[in-house]
Amino acid sequence: MLLNASGCLDALTAPEVARSLDAFVTKTITPEPREGNPAVRIAETEAGMLNSIGLANPGRERFLAETLPRLRELGKPLWISVGGFSAAEYAETCAALEDVEAIELNLSCPNVDEAPESAAAIVAACRAATALPLYAKLSPAAWDIAEAARAVEAAGADGLSLVNTLRGLALDPQTLRPTLARGTGGYSGPALKPVALAAVYACAAAVEIPIVGMGGVRSGLDALELIAAGASAVALGTVLFSDPGAPSRIRSELAAEVAARDLGHPLDARGAAHSSLQMTVSRSGNAMQKVPGNRPKVTA
Amino acid sequence: MRRERCSVTGTEQVGPYTLLRVGRRGLDAGIPGQFFMLEAPGRLLPRPMSVCLADASELAFLIDPIGPGTRALCELEPGDRLHVLGPLGNSFDLGVERPLLVGGGIGIAPLPYLSQQLGGAPAILGFRSDQHAEAAALLPGAEVCIEPTYVTALLPDERRDVLACGPEPMLAALRRLVPDAQLAWEAPMACGYGACYGCAVELDGELKRLCVEGPVLCAA
Numbered sequence A: 001m002l003l004n005a006s007g008c009l010d011a012l013t014a015p016e017v018a019r020s021l022d023a024f025v026t027k028t029i030t031p032e033p034r035e036g037n038p039a040v041r042i043a044e045t046e047a048g049m050l051n052s053i054g055l056a057n058p059g060r061e062r063f064l065a066e067t068l069p070r071l072r073e074l075g076k077p078l079w080i081s082v083g084g085f086s087a088a089e090y091a092e093t094c095a096a097l098e099d100v101e102a103i104e105l106n107l108s109c110p111n112v113d114e115a116p117e118s119a120a121a122i123v124a125a126c127r128a129a130t131a132l133p134l135y136a137k138l139s140p141a142a143w144d145i146a147e148a149a150r151a152v153e154a155a156g157a158d159g160l161s162l163v164n165t166l167r168g169l170a171l172d173p174q175t176l177r178p179t180l181a182r183g184t185g186g187y188s189g190p191a192l193k194p195v196a197l198a199a200v201y202a203c204a205a206a207v208e209i210p211i212v213g214m215g216g217v218r219s220g221l222d223a224l225e226l227i228a229a230g231a232s233a234v235a236l237g238t239v240l241f242s243d244p245g246a247p248s249r250i251r252s253e254l255a256a257e258v259a260a261r262d263l264g265h266p267l268d269a270r271g272a273a274h275s276s277l278q279m280t281v282s283r284s285g286n287a288m289q290k291v292p293g294n295r296p297k298v299t300a
Numbered sequence B: 001m002r003r004e005r006c007s008v009t010g011t012e013q014v015g016p017y018t019l020l021r022v023g024r025r026g027l028d029a030g031i032p033g034q035f036f037m038l039e040a041p042g043r044l045l046p047r048p049m050s051v052c053l054a055d056a057s058e059l060a061f062l063i064d065p066i067g068p069g070t071r072a073l074c075e076l077e078p079g080d081r082l083h084v085l086g087p088l089g090n091s092f093d094l095g096v097e098r099p100l101l102v103g104g105g106i107g108i109a110p111l112p113y114l115s116q117q118l119g120g121a122p123a124i125l126g127f128r129s130d131q132h133a134e135a136a137a138l139l140p141g142a143e144v145c146i147e148p149t150y151v152t153a154l155l156p157d158e159r160r161d162v163l164a165c166g167p168e169p170m171l172a173a174l175r176r177l178v179p180d181a182q183l184a185w186e187a188p189m190a191c192g193y194g195a196c197y198g199c200a201v202e203l204d205g206e207l208k209r210l211c212v213e214g215p216v217l218c219a220a
Helices: A015-019 A060-072 A087-096 A119-129 A145-154 A190-204 A220-229 A238-242 A246-260 A272-284 B068-074 B111-117 B130-138 B168-177
Strands: A002-004 A042-044 A049-051 A078-082 A102-106 A134-137 A159-162 A166-169 A184-188 A211-214 A233-236 B002-014 B017-023 B035-038 B047-050 B058-063 B081-088 B099-104 B123-127 B143-146 B161-165 B182-184 B200-203 B206-209 B216-218
Touching: A002 A246, A060 A078, A060 A087, A078 A087, A087 A119, A102 A119, A119 A134, A119 A145, A145 A159, A145 A190, A159 A190, A184 A190, A190 A211, A190 A220, A190 A272, A211 A220, A220 A233, A220 A246, A220 A272, A233 A246, A238 A246, B002 B058, B002 B130, B017 B068, B017 B130, B035 B058, B047 B058, B047 B068, B058 B068, B099 B111, B099 B168, B111 B123, B111 B161, B123 B130, B130 B143, B161 B168, B168 B182
Parallel strands: A002 A233, A078 A102, A102 A134, A134 A159, A159 A211, A211 A233, B099 B123, B099 B161, B123 B143, B161 B182
Antiparallel strands: A042 A049, A049 A184, A166 A184, B002 B017, B002 B081, B017 B058, B035 B047, B035 B081, B182 B216, B200 B206
């Protein structure tokens, strides 16, 4: 399943791109409208890009009244990315949502100053507020992301979105001052892929809930690698900026990668990267607890 | 919005700038003021460029090599291929009675195509040096000034429908002098089609995306 990463596509200005995905994930919605951060908000770097958009969004009320009805006209499953500055704020927005595919809790935006409550506390509050599937989007900057994954799973998350951007800084080569007006920004693009793979790999071994893998995906093979690390869906972010045709291209590349390995479906490769772990834990008798659902059929 | 892999058909040095010509491959040239995202070889993100010249077979973009992406574009050679996405953004409103084109520096880029679509229009141009002013050859008949004279000094007394592109200080000055001027702005942008929210500018007291609401904004 191919999605967009939150904040990397506006389905209203590019509906044909949104329709080429299996589900559309909105930009993060906060209770109050947010203008976002001042310009300059983006900077290209050697191996990725920085953004400091700052959760610009019309706010919950306008989103529900104006944006969401127009998004429904796409006819695509909708994932609503929810943000806030307290567990109660997240929960209020969750409670106001109905008839959407899933809610993704943005627990890790690097572009706002306010420190969030613990991810697990936010998930628990949202769990009490909605029966909709809740995906927790975690930062790869955690010391032990598997621990964070276990905590949000225990708090009631139905899935994980891995990973958000990493905080980064670019300096203007002339002035040696920060390129972005806000100073730091969220680092994304190809350089994030190994970080995303490591996070998915660690969390897939730690939890049983499904994982949407994202970070630096540019090709079908990149997507397959995230699946092999344990993801059951893949989201595209920065690649959409340079190539709005990326979803269909990556989909066909993924099909070719799958065919080349004599697999029937991309998810047949799910967890393939864990094969040695699987052997280890199955000897200890608790394989199903430690290893993601689909058994890999990869023999190579 | 359409994306094609176009071949470079030619490059020309125009003062310090490079005029990059690419085969159209069925791309719509758009309305003057609209822009394309050009894949910059070796870089992650494409670069926004307005159409400078268009004919049945080619689009031409005038590029100032100011950073790694624009330098890579200027180094392209005939036969090289690059992805071109567009046309994007809004455009100049061509329904004007007494047009006057105003350009500053690399802001001359969209004016030759604009002039062509208007069936010719008087133009005034400002540049920072004689070398930069060589680009005025793209707009025959234009009145040209060199710093320290600013292009605003060439504005006629009578009322004109100003269509302008240039550096921010020039656009800001025009906004004060000609309240109904159509001004083409620029901002760093990752995508050009509303996805990244990187190119936000303040409009009517709100931050809006220049690639969707612009790049041409009315001064008032």
